[in-house]
Amino acid sequence: MRKRVYTILEPSAWRGKGLSPVNKVICLLILVSVVASIVETEPEVLKGREDLFSILEYSLTGIFAIEYCLRIWIAIEKPEYTGSIMGRIRYALSFFAIIDLLTILAVVLTVFGTAPLLLRLFRLGRILRLARLGRFSSALNTLQRVLSTRAPDLLISVGLAVTIHIIASTLLYFVEGRIQPETFGSIPRAMWWGVVTLTTVGYGDAYPITVLGKILGSVTAVVGIGVIALPTGILAAAFSDAMDEERKKSSGDEN
């Protein structure tokens, strides 16, 4: 019996392609729960529907609580969690089990504490459910592996970007600090301009107005987009290659 529940609930134990039907439903319920948590923060949507959202929230939390208990129960089927009590405790302390528990507690505790700050934290907890979906994706491992292999490249390019960011912000603080004290009056203030420019977001709340400031700003923008694009390009290429290899390996396994 426990073995059967295990093959249904544990993604890596399922023999079919993709996820088991039960896990598909759980994924869907997580998405419904996250969307509900997002949408109910909008007063125009919530007004007059407070009860509806409460019922939905409590029902979903009930289902997730049952799921949590089942996962604790079947944990010992996994080779790494042997030992009827110690194995389950060790499972309960694993990353996804803690996330599961936190997101359930975030709802349960709203019954006791109603301070606005607490309620806000609890809401954050509910949106954390999104992280639970990570359990069902094997490609996230690929991304994680790529990130660790490419860590030195990424670190260098991020370090370079930070250096250029600091230099650009310092220069504009010197050039425009007195003319626009609100925006460039200190290096930390100029750094907001730096981020907005280097990422090419360009909100328009901070930009140089003197000739020298515009020249320095132009150089920053041109040099900066190259440097900012470095880690992005490296990551995209590495991730694409790793997924390719994965595909080749899995198609090799099938033959």
Next chain:
Amino acid sequence: MRKRVYTILEPSAWRGKGLSPVNKVICLLILVSVVASIVETEPEVLKGREDLFSILEYSLTGIFAIEYCLRIWIAIEKPEYTGSIMGRIRYALSFFAIIDLLTILAVVLTVFGTAPLLLRLFRLGRILRLARLGRFSSALNTLQRVLSTRAPDLLISVGLAVTIHIIASTLLYFVEGRIQPETFGSIPRAMWWGVVTLTTVGYGDAYPITVLGKILGSVTAVVGIGVIALPTGILAAAFSDAMDEERKKSSGDEN
């Protein structure tokens, strides 16, 4: 006779390079029709030229109607649509045939209905003619194949982008929700800021003003552009490779 019309109208049946002269003219007429539909929405252009645009529209629709009938007539030349009546019905239910019919009906029906909403829908129908050009491009198939092969990579990176989008919007809702209720007063509202920032569009209608908000916004922008660029990089590399292979294959065929 039908065979000859078939080789002229069906892009895949044409033996010369590229498109047959008739299909080139049809492509041109489609473009003229779409441009006319776009331009006539501008009152300054339309004023005093209403008749001109009407005549153009009706003439083009007439030609497209004849083209549609011819395509129905020659459909049974294709191996997949055999059977003089059933084949033609099956062709008439294919994607491009339905598009053809809809764009003709959109003009014909303006004679009967003149409610503003209907007229607007009909105009949308005319612009839909752009999709008819898809029939003449073989490279679209390559793109479609690339999209389906790379679907898991793209899904993961889109999923990651959505997750970061939700987290960033939630954090800014907590930090700036009370200070800028119009912009960050609810998570859905903050999500507009999130999209504008992660895509680096940065209109400037929504941006953080507190120190903590700016720090979170900076992290969002930097992490986000990397994640948003992932699917783009993957797609560009895969599409470029696929077109390369296509070229090699076709040059191999010629030898």
Next chain:
Amino acid sequence: MRKRVYTILEPSAWRGKGLSPVNKVICLLILVSVVASIVETEPEVLKGREDLFSILEYSLTGIFAIEYCLRIWIAIEKPEYTGSIMGRIRYALSFFAIIDLLTILAVVLTVFGTAPLLLRLFRLGRILRLARLGRFSSALNTLQRVLSTRAPDLLISVGLAVTIHIIASTLLYFVEGRIQPETFGSIPRAMWWGVVTLTTVGYGDAYPITVLGKILGSVTAVVGIGVIALPTGILAAAFSDAMDEERKKSSGDEN
């Protein structure tokens, strides 16, 4: 004598590495001339220095005129322009010779015509000198070859981008046309928003304000940046590969 001038002035005839000293000076003078033409449009810079700029302009044009005559004189040394008169005429009608002549005439004609519009056109002519630098770059040929090889890929991705641009602009015209008539009141007007959003420039002079408009705008921005990035990625990869091959070939020649 003519042979010697030929080896000095014709980039492809020079045996040393890079450009001959004379051509280096010419490149420099072209840059000086372009910078002067740009800078003198700024009243604050021009004021009181009108004569200085005039003298500089006339001297440089004099030098360029001598250079032009010399190039006409040596043209027949090139194998493709044989025939003492016909060869030179054929050279004079080549792309770079016409550019050379136009940029000289643009200055000479200012003596005769002084209508403001003419003067503006003449200034444009002077800035056209930038194109003269193309003569000295062999890598531009590589880029041109890459562009022609990759033309189908680029065309498809540009076509896709145009289609998405039109669809997005049409949708926003329908959704926000009545609320913001200045910005979305016709499809051509909405297309300015479309370009600014799809290229992620985001000036902030046009953006949706309704909920539906924001949702459609978000989808546009996300889908659009992927599509706009396609041709860029393809071009960068192809140009990088072509330059690599060039290097291998030239290092192979040396061995």
Next chain:
Amino acid sequence: MRKRVYTILEPSAWRGKGLSPVNKVICLLILVSVVASIVETEPEVLKGREDLFSILEYSLTGIFAIEYCLRIWIAIEKPEYTGSIMGRIRYALSFFAIIDLLTILAVVLTVFGTAPLLLRLFRLGRILRLARLGRFSSALNTLQRVLSTRAPDLLISVGLAVTIHIIASTLLYFVEGRIQPETFGSIPRAMWWGVVTLTTVGYGDAYPITVLGKILGSVTAVVGIGVIALPTGILAAAFSDAMDEERKKSSGDEN
């Protein structure tokens, strides 16, 4: 004794993986010093904490002075700086030794000169410490090598970008110069718009308002982003490949 200090202080002489513990501490102190120099420019942070920042600054400078002396002392252990006096002088004139000295002097000299402009320069000197971190990174060499190998590609694409920038700015100066004299009244002024558009930053302080200006601006944005992305794509691909080779080489060394 000198030998032992050498193996500890000289990154390339350390036999363990990464940096020696002493160098790790130095890196940390550099970062602390840079962050302090940045943060103390913000009046709200500095107020009432002037002494704290002074003490921190002087202590860190003391440590860096000791480090500088030690590095001078051990310089002759390096094969390229033999000769007890001449070797040390030659080391003292190397890039990183000069940076080290300048950043120490920048603090020491504040005791003598207190003119605001001098103080600002000294502050810039302190932030220059960031460059000292370059000594500890071997990947910077890789980036430098990539930059020099790919210099022709990068130069071409930068030249192309500059050409498009000048053409776009000139055209908008002609089209909008009279309507928006502040923004497009001269080519240099229009060039600020050009940079902001081609880098897709789009602050929103400068944009075309006429129909012709918008059409030219759209073409600029679309063509421009492709050209601006060229050097970025080339650099990212080349750097990624070079790091890959490095990894293969070093894993080959270990076997």
